[in-house]
Amino acid sequence: MKYALFLGCKIPSRLPAYETSLRAVLGHLGVTLVDLDFNCCGYPARNYSRDAFVVAAAHNLALAERAGLDLLTPCTCCFGTLRHAIRFLDEDVELRARVSQALAAEGLAWSGKTEVEHLLPVLARTVGxxxxxxxxxxxxxxxxxxxxxxxxxxxxxxxxxxxxxxxxxxxxxxxxxxxxxxxxxxxxxxxxxxxxxxxxxxxxxxxxxxxxxxxxxxxxxxxxxxxxxxxxxxxxxxxxxxxxxxxxxxxxxxxxxxxxxxxxxxxx
Amino acid sequence: MSSTLFQTLLYASLTLCGLGLLWRVSAWFRVRIGPDAQEVTPSQRVATLIRGAASALFGRQLFRFLGAFFLDVLFLRRLYANEKLRWLGHLLIVVGFTVLVLMHALAPVVTAKLFPGYQPTLAPYLFLRDFLGAMVIVGVAMVHYGRWRRRNGFSTTRGPANAAFMVLLTIVLASGFLLEACKIASPRAFYRMTEEYIGSTDPEQLKPLRALWASEFGVAFGDLREPIDPMLVEQGRELHRNACAPCHAQPASAFVSYPVAQALAPVMGFLDRSGADAWLLYLHLFACFIGLASLPFTGFFHVLAAPVGLLLNAAPQNLVLSASNRASQRALALDACVRCGICDVRCSVAPLSRYLGNPGLLPSHKLIATGALANGQLLRTGHEYDALRAADGAFLCTDCGRCTSACPVGLDLEDLWDAERGDLAAAGLARPAQWVQARPAFTWAESLEIDSAKRVISDADVSRVPLSADRSVFSRCVQCQTCTNVCPVVAHSIDSGHGVDLTPQKVMNLLRLGLRDLTLGSRMVWDCASCYQCQESCPEGIRVADIMLELRGLAVQRLGSVRSWRQPS
Amino acid sequence: MTRAKQDSCDVAIIGAGMAGMAAALFAAERGLSCILVGNGGSLLFASGLLDLLGVHPVAERRRWRLPYDALVALAREEPLHPLARINAVSIRSAFQSFVAALGAAGLRYAPLGERNRNVLTSIGTIKATHGVPISMIAGADLLDALDARPSCLLVDFRGLREFSAAQIAATLGDRWPRLRHQRIEFPGYEAAAELYAAHLARALETGKTRERTIALVKPLLGDARAVGLPAVLGLARAGEVHAAFEAGLGVPVFEIPTMPTSVPGLRLLAALEAAVSARGVRRRHHATVRALAFDGEGGTATLALDGAAGGVRARAVVLATGRFTGRGLTADRRQIRESILGIPVHQPGSREFWHQRDFLDASGHAINRAGLLVDEAWRPLDAGGEPFWPRLYAVGSILAHQDWMREKCGSGLAISTAWAAMQHVARQLRGTAAG
Structure with missing residues (x-):
């Protein structure tokens, strides 16, 4: 079991104990966590524009895909935002084209492989x-x-x-x-x-x-x-x-x- | 250069520098950033700082401060942790420049006193000067390379003053090397010396010495025939040992200036005739003086601000967190930041910033905006666009704290952004939830009606707000009230007395009737907690919460176009 | 990196209304792994009352006090009616099992017995039904004893527009002279112009609001032998709230269902979701079936779902997609179709025969009796009268030869056909597994 760990913005600055305990517990359970250079999940931009929020989210999805990993997040809001981005990308081809273009400008691409997982089901189902x-x-x-x-x-x-x-x-x-x-x-x-x-x-x-x-x-x-x-x-x-x-x-x-x-x- | 002129210029530039420093330092206590800073007077801020300094010097805190001084200020451990290349470059600049100033610029009062036999033309000073100069150049190159690597497509945030200062620094270094090269290669300088120390300027009489100085000291005699007779050189060595050697080492160790001198050889005659060594010296000194005088007014003021900031961070928490100290630290942050851009790279919303084309999201740009807001510039007529962009930037920040943890000079940027948001809100530039809700929904709709040109939604807009634009979505709504029944916001707003104006089902109904503009400013849309109870429960599968969020984006765009934030609403 | 996930199961149930939920419950109780597709939104329109069979024949509007007698008459006179094809033992078992599952999920019903019970509606009419939630049973008991002219107090809340105690009292005044009514403020919502039943129900789940409300009602009691309230006595903890009201007021307390969508509907949906969840049924909310393909006679069915949910493979499929509002059936200008597979729909010869001339015609309309024809194992038939696919079943209101709205048999149809079909599903899957 190996995931790219998506901590989001709140945990490192406001709730470091979550990261500490998460790493300790998952380490003991044999889940490998990889740190990538992720950015904000896109949530704050949902009030501004759907395109902008999806671009920010897709940036992360693309980083995970480049590393060949699924993404695990202990933040429920990040989880929802990233999953929403995938949904919008799945159902709107025009949006997907615009986002792909924006990603390409950064040398990134997302083909749709990355799965976004929440901590709870990973513990309950994947670890078991x-x-x-x-x-x-x-x-x-x-x-x-x-x-x-x-x-x-x-x-x-x-x-x-x-x-x-x-x-x-x-x-x-x-x-x-x-x-x-x-x-x-x-x-x-x-x-x-x-x-x-x-x-x-x-x-x-x-x-x-x-x-x-x-x-x-x-x-x-x-x-x-x-x-x-x-x-x-x-x-x-x-x-x-x-x-x-x-x-x-x-x-x-x-x-x-x-x-x-x-x-x-x-x-x- | 006459010593009077030299002294006049020196003292003038020192005075300017001193006054400038005073002015800049006073700003740390004058500039008010953040609503809480409005409550504290400058004198309170000075008093807090003095108290802090006193506790540092005469208390147990001393060791903390000493630790901070050595580790943070001298070793730059925060920079080391975040960006090794810049740390190395910075170290080269600091060491190179400091030793140059001490050993070279202040030679009469420092080097000559420490080393009685000091002569600038002796080893190892010949080498050291070049070496230190080269250190500075390499350091500057490394710093700029790092900065180039961190480029993000947005214009640099460093002002013209910094660029001018960099030009000055370049002039100082270049003129220094050229002056040194000229002095090495100049026959005129050679004869000036022989006249003084040997009493002769006769080329024929000085033939052996000339041979030696041409072959081993790089003097570019225009009238010397090649090849030089080795016997003659050996003859010259005798005279040299007595007359020259006490003050002159071979200049080949000046590994920059010496090759330059050799390169200048063909034009040395011309340079000598035009008095190059003199004007290069003037240039060198003038550039130094101007640099000294202007230093407080450029980003290089950080050489004072950054260490003070780092030391303040080591103060006890209760002092660091006191309102008056925060106020000072925020003002100081404006000066301590060197726009290195490390924060911008680490910034969590950097991809958003690039996508929106708004550098205002990035920390280094936000810091400038914060300063412009504090001195009133951002709120002047003509800066509306900048102000609105700055506000977008400030309110899209996620408070992830990465900028703060990355900042090499240890600035508490999160606190600064918090303060900036307070100031923006006070100026009427609040976050969308606030500026939209400052007016009732129907008056917004009226504004859109009056400004009807802006009511037209382009096809591109429609494709970006597909859910709220698609009438077929709402034709399915049977107004069953399930969304309202499960809505916690409606449930709680009723009994806390902070009610919403519409219910989710009424918002859906307005959309169904084609009255979308009436929903854009509604409290229900903006107070939606996006908990998705409505969407989950809708028997018709209408994506109610997604629509609410979409309406917010549309509101920011459309209400923003008829918004006038200067007029109190 | 497995976004195109496909789940497999023994039985996929399409549609999560009453019939689909019941089918999922019964499938799980028979040890079948089950995926239930669709949202349970239609249950929000339910009243929480479980009709079995109230009216037969429709043309005579004959109301039955004893539903099992009505079923006997139905079997004699309309042998093709889905309920006529299920024996009474199965129907009893289906109801018992269904009600037991709801009870275990916190929504308790009064013992079912043999009778239909009379309950009050929010407009003051009286409705006959079979399964009555505990929270409403005191009202049914009162109506049974109406000849004794019991004293009763109806209370409503200012701002709750969908429920008027005064109107109910006015409607029933002639038959029930000692029915009084009072209006009170709902504690904490004094400043609100409009109230919503579900919000009140949730507010009453906190002890403080409950106590304050009881304290407001108590002085109004007078000689009332029972108190009637709109159905707002709690959601997830309805039993607890109801018990607290009875204990606090010292008399039986009963709820009257409000207009749909109502709190009892929310409770029913929540209880069914909890019940299927507790039995390990996997849910695919919101998903709609884009395509359903069969992999040979003895193979599996593959459901392609809209959205990012991924597909489902199943050994058996149950259609519980409902009629027109549930979108199981679609009507165009000329004919009625089954929406997913285009299974032939039993229907009048042409559109002109769909409706009677009079919309309110007592005998109902032919279109209401249109639907899928099924064989003895509840498998829909193709044009040739053969099962459409060997393990495709249909349950609930999509079936032909019934008019559940007029016959007052919606829950009975859903629960009983789900029970009957699932017996066949289980038998057949066990057969293939063994083979």
Missing amino acids: IDTLAAAVRAPRTGLRAAAQYGCHALRPSDVTGIDNPAAPTMFETLISVTGATPVDWHMRLDCCGDPLHEANAPLSEHMTRAKIADALESGAEVICTACPHCHLRFDAVQAGSTDPAIRTLLYTQLLGLAMGLPAKSLGL
């Missing part, structure tokens, strides 16, 4: 639940964790397609394999509020707080995340707040702890 179960040395028994799927891991399902968008089970299964108990919380599939942060801060905060309250009401001790945007959003809203708080834990950290890796190697 059985392998994970075998790697667990220190089960986190008793820990009640609320799975935060992240919108762009699930929807639209014809683009992301990692699980049934209406009734996903993958993240809960991944939590169970660590020995922790996934809690059932009714807002688990909801938006964390992060994308609205710039456009409508009060509304965004309201959405985040509603999720946190629901996770607490459901008896969760931690919100388990697999996206830097969600993770940082929960932390940011809770910072300096007097409301009841809930801890956030990256799935790679939870898994790493269960695998008996030292906390330090997981950025904890």
Whole structure:
């Protein structure tokens, strides 16, 4: 198992623990990660022009294809954006021609070979639940964790397609394999509020707080995340707040702890 | 050159340099970048810096500062980590230039004092001067090669002052080498010396010495017959040993000037007659003086700004993060940046910048725009286009922090961009979500109506917004409200009191009725969280969220064309 | 680097409405690997009530209190009707199995029994149906005891335009004199002009909003023996919310379905998705079948899907694509076609016979009885009366000889034909696997 690792913009600067724990865990599971000189996935340009966002995304796809690798991202928003770019390129030949031209100007090309994978299905399917179960040395028994799927891991399902968008089970299964108990919380599939942060801060905060309250009401001790945007959003809203708080834990950290890796190697 | 003139020029340029430095340094406390910087007075900023310096010098922090001084300032470890070639080139320039200044320019006060027998024409100074000059040239070449390799199709961001300074530097170095070459090859200089030290300028009497100096010291006597008799050379050596050798070593070690001197031999007679050594000296000195005087006004001011910035980074966190220190550091960043362009290469949105043809996305260009915004230039009439492009650049930044981690002079660029965005927003150049939502959707639609020429969408535009342009997509909408029912934004906007104006299903209905312009400025379109619940749930398979995002792009384009950001909305 | 992925399975089900979902559930319960293609959007228009057979014959508009008696009559008078071809034991099993799966997914139904139950609609009419969600059953119980003139309070929320307690009370006033109605503000949404049922349902899943709402209703109770509310009592946690209301108010509480698309529709869709997901059914949402090709008599079927989803290979295929709104059937100027394969559609001889002259004609229109003809194993027939392909099946409303809307048998048709067809699918696939 070998992938080009696409970290995106947020992880290296704002959530380095995600990278640390990801490398530690995947290293132990025999997944090889290759670092390429990737750029922004294109997400911020979606507000400006579809062409521009697809070009930025295709730039990355082309870099991965040149290296002969599929792309693995632990960022759910990057995942959605890159998958969307592929969809638009697949369904619009004129767009594809324009993008190819832009790539050619940079000495790049994308023929459509690169697959974009999200961390969760790579762990659950490619590595496999059985392998994970075998790697667990220190089960986190008793820990009640609320799975935060992240919108762009699930929807639209014809683009992301990692699980049934209406009734996903993958993240809960991944939590169970660590020995922790996934809690059932009714807002688990909801938006964390992060994308609205710039456009409508009060509304965004309201959405985040509603999720946190629901996770607490459901008896969760931690919100388990697999996206830097969600993770940082929960932390940011809770910072300096007097409301009841809930801890956030990256799935790679939870898994790493269960695998008996030292906390330090997981950025904890 | 008369010493009076020399001294006058020297002191004049030193004074200019000093005043310039004062002016530039004062800017670190005067220039306000970022909304929080408006709250801090210059005197507070000075006080913070003094406090920081004091804590550095008299506290435990001293070692941190010393470490920063040696590693960051002298060794340039950040540059070393990011770009080895430029690091080497930079090192060559710094060492070459510094030693040249000490050993050569300040020879009477430095070298002569340290080495009592100092003569510029003795070994190893002959060699060292050339060697140091060559180091600078090689270093400059390496730096420029790196810069060329990092070219990105956009015009360079370095101003004319820097170009002029580079010309001056070239003149200094070239005139230095030429002057040296002239002095080596000049018969006139030879006779001037023999007159002084031997008391003769008679070619016949000096024949052996001439033979020696022609064959081993490169003097280009126009009247000397080849080949030179080896016996004569040996005869000359005796005289040389007594009269010349104490001050003159063989110039062949001047590995640049000596070959130049040999090359100049055929025209040496002409050069001597025209007094070349004199005007080359003037040129050399004038260029040095002008360079000295203008240094504070060019990018080379970074020789002061960058080290100060690097040392400030070593200050305790609470000081670094204080508003008044941030304000100073931002202003200082404008001076410490040398436009090396390493950040531009690492920039996460660089491909976007190239595709959009907007260099304003790139850090080095953003830094200039930040400066222009701080001094008001960007907001002047006639700069609207630049201002809007700068705003696009600022708001497309993803805060990935790669520029900051790559910056060889350790600038906290993320903080600078954050401040810049604050200033842009204060000037009415907010991000699209904000400037669009500053007016109700229907007034935008009215503006488009009034400016009807801009309402026409070209075929090219339509192909770029295929989802919202295709009526057949919306004819399937049965207004079942599922999109609204599953929309978290509508659900939460109701009870938080920050409501949306339309619901997703109403946006779809407006599109269905061909009233797309009415949707462009709507809060629903701009407050969409793109969580894709609507799209996932639509029983008719309408790509609601994709359409919302597409409408935003269209709004930026179309509302941007009728937007007047100078008028408060 | 494997973007053109192709999945394979025992059975591919095309269409994820009630029939497709039921087929997927039953396939998975029989141990068949299954891929379900299409979005479940049509379920959003469902009310959560599961009709079996309410009206027969259509022309007489005869309503049945006992659906299994109606099925006997149907079998006698319309032997070609799909429901007439399935025995009562199978239909009972199908319903039990379906309702059990929904219950396990959090959407509980009242015990099915033998009867059709009467429930209130949002316009104040009374509708007969077979399967009633627990959250609505108290209303059916009240209607059973209408002669005793029970006291009942209907509550609605200001701003929820699709539901008016006053209108229901006005419509039923003559028959139900002690039916009162009250309007309250929904807590937290006081400033909102317009409310949406699903948002209220989700808001009620948080304890605080629930408690505040109960506190607003409680003083209005008076002598009411039961409280009726629009169907907004929770989505994923509907059972919990409903129980909390009953406990908080101390009387039975029942929901009345609002106009589609409604919260019960959302619940049904969510529960079915959860149920198929839990049984390992692989989903291809949004995908539409561009082409369906068969690889010889004994081979496999290949589905080419639109979008980047990749194709599907299956040993058997079930068409559950519905009628015209589900796009299983397409009507042009001259005739009706089956949309994917062009399978012959049983239909009136020409367009002029599609409809009766009177649109509201009690006996319905011939076009509503058009559809696919199938053999005894639920395989659609080609022009020669032979199975179109040996392992191609059709279930649900695409079948001919039924008029589910007028017969009030939509869920019954979907669930029962899915059950019956899947028995044949399982038998045949086991046969080929063994062979």
